[in-house]
Amino acid sequence: MKKTLTSRLKKIKLLVSDVDGVLTDGGAYYSDNGLHLKKFNIRDGMGMVLLRKAGYKLAIVTTEKTKLVELRAQRIGVDDLAQGIVSKVEAVEELMKKYSLTWEEVAFIGDDINDLPVLKKVGFAACPADGTVINRKAAHYVTEADGGHGCVREVCDLLLSLHYKGAAITELWLRK
Template identity: 45%
Template sequence: MTHLSQSELQAHLASVKLLALDVDGILTDGGLYYTETGEELKKFNVKDGLGMQLVMRSGIAVAIVSAGHSKATLHRAERLGIPHVLIKVQDKLAAVKDLCETLQISLSEVAYMGDDLIDLPVMQAVGCAITVADAMPENLAIAHYVTQKSGGQGAVREICDLLLRAIGDRSERIE
């Protein structure tokens, strides 16, 4: 895979029907925070949240696909109204394929954002593979697009805005 030109990226994004996202390193900065009692805390970006809501309003499905299990992730997904939350997933490609069957779409209609080695099989199989600026070198090498922002710093919003522009959704101002 090679990085796409801006016009090629727009064409890929225009056909997307599912935006699937890893959590740690994509929706968060990858840091792990624990309270004294061992409860895990995660820091999410509010701009990413609004971007995902705008994408869902435009008719594109959004899914979270995580190998981890965190109450914070479940709460964030619920708060944003994300219906497809796949956690404790060891085979992310199989999980995304199953979701595609449920949604009756093909892998070529999926944009997937992942930043680490566990994400590589999905990134190699989907129509639009996206990673963040601070991803592992292997992910950077195969991505169709690398965000300007790092994970947890608005990278998901960057993609959401590009998706909305690609599908021509002008119902919300995106600048």
């Protein structure tokens, strides 16, 4: 890992993620009777659970507002969920105020144009491999994985690798 990337990661205390195109592949499933479904990557969720156990704060900030996302956030133990958000910068600033953090201490994963203002402000900006060109250029780190296919886990693993090696990750999982 590059020294500049490591120095950015060491300051992080809060990971904020978008949903569509990051925690999901950006697709949506609709049934004939109007049922709306999204597919979430289980490894992304595990990465977030491990980060929480390691003492990081977790948040999801999304422009959409669905019960589905609320259920997923509850399942993985996200500290804060902000849905129906127009200005993600304002939402992240509220989180920073709540936890007494600076922009340097926030990591954000975003794939599309509505995430760009936050990507340009945070201490560590990540974008999935299949994110928009402008987001990939603005990011400090572009994941190898596409959105919904492990990109969040990849970022979680980067953060965890600063503190935990090998078997220590298993011990982290076993923590209550």
